[in-house]
Amino acid sequence: MAEIVSFRKDAAGAEEGGLLTRSLRDGVLRLVLNNPPANVLSIALLEALLEELETAGAEPDVRVVVIASTGNVFSAGHDLKELTARRADEDQGAGFFEKTFRLAADLMLKITHLPKPVIAEIDGLATAAGCQLVASCDLAICTDSSTFCTPGVNIGLFCSTPMVAVSRAAHRKQAMEMLLTGETIDASTAKDFGLVNRIVPKQYLAQVVSKYAAVIASKSPLTLKIGKEAFNRQLELPVEAAYDYTARVMVENMLTEDAQEGIGAFLGKRKPEWKG
Structure with missing residues (x-):
């Protein structure tokens, strides 16, 4: 099957680049976060991911989904600037905060309930809701320079929703270590904790993920x-x-x-x- 590539519009309606790009080849759908420099999970990007996964779930040509990113940060989690700006709302932002965290929960649940395997391809930092996204995927493969953390405790906002996915992927005490200290762990520690399946050199990341995806896509x-x-x-x-x-x-x-x-x-x- 020929590769099909398309772009999603960003919040301003721009086509070039887009917040999320997609390509479909041989049954493998690649969704690439394209919201540099931190690939923050803004409302627009959360909605774009949900839309793509909803479509993928019903599309017979899609056998496996890969979630990757551009740049040096897989995802820094929620857009704190977007959230902070809404403190000026009449309700001090409560409605917008609820919408944001609900959308994130819907995304993670969509990944869990999607009738097709989802693989996270991580190159760089995955923090807070970005770490939650990694933990929610069925498989996770990262480069040897990737790092992970749930640092909400450092800014007075405990990573309570990321905790749901992280505590189900990592061992209990290791998950609590991440949540209580907010410290960054390296790829090797993330593998020991149970957050990732494999660690590979940067130059082989896409190749290894493609191999895993192809093997899975060949199954019923x-x-x-x-x-x-x-x-x-x-x-x-x-x-x-x-x-x-x-x-x-x-x-x-x-x-x-x-x-x-x-x-x-x-x-x-x-x-x-x-x-x-």
Whole structure:
């Protein structure tokens, strides 16, 4: 499939550059944050990401989504200047703050519930809601110079919403360490904590992410949908209930055409042809 590239308008309506660019090739949709220098998650960028993911969820040609960024900062999180400017509102900004944090939560939930795997490609700093975005993705691959933090405690604004994703990706005590100290951790520590899957040299980042995406995109899209939903749901259940639930999922999965095709292809030593 030929690569399809398009641009999203920024808040001023400008096409050039755009806050978010997209390209689709061989089933892999790349969404690139393009809001330099810090790729802050402004209202406009949050809305653009939500729109793209909503479309991707229903688009058969999209098998895997990659979220990347331009520049030296993956994302510095919420736009503090945008938020601070609304303190002059009649409600001291409460309505705008609620809208911002609700949109961010909707984005993270959209990633979690998207019926397709989402990979974060990180090169640079991922802080606050930017770290939350990384933690929300199904997989995360970063360069060896990438760094991560949840520094809200340093400015009197605890990273409570980023905490939801970070505490579900990292181990409990490591997540609390990040949240309570606000200190920046390097890529190696982030891998030890459980925030990222792989660390690669900068020059190989796109290549490694593309390889992961291609491998995943080659699988049955229906099976990926079933598996991602079951993975997230069983984590919320007690172990006995989790086994009861996943046993039912296995039966339902076994009855699908793709399972029949996949098992038949394996036994017949041939490549499967997925129906989806």
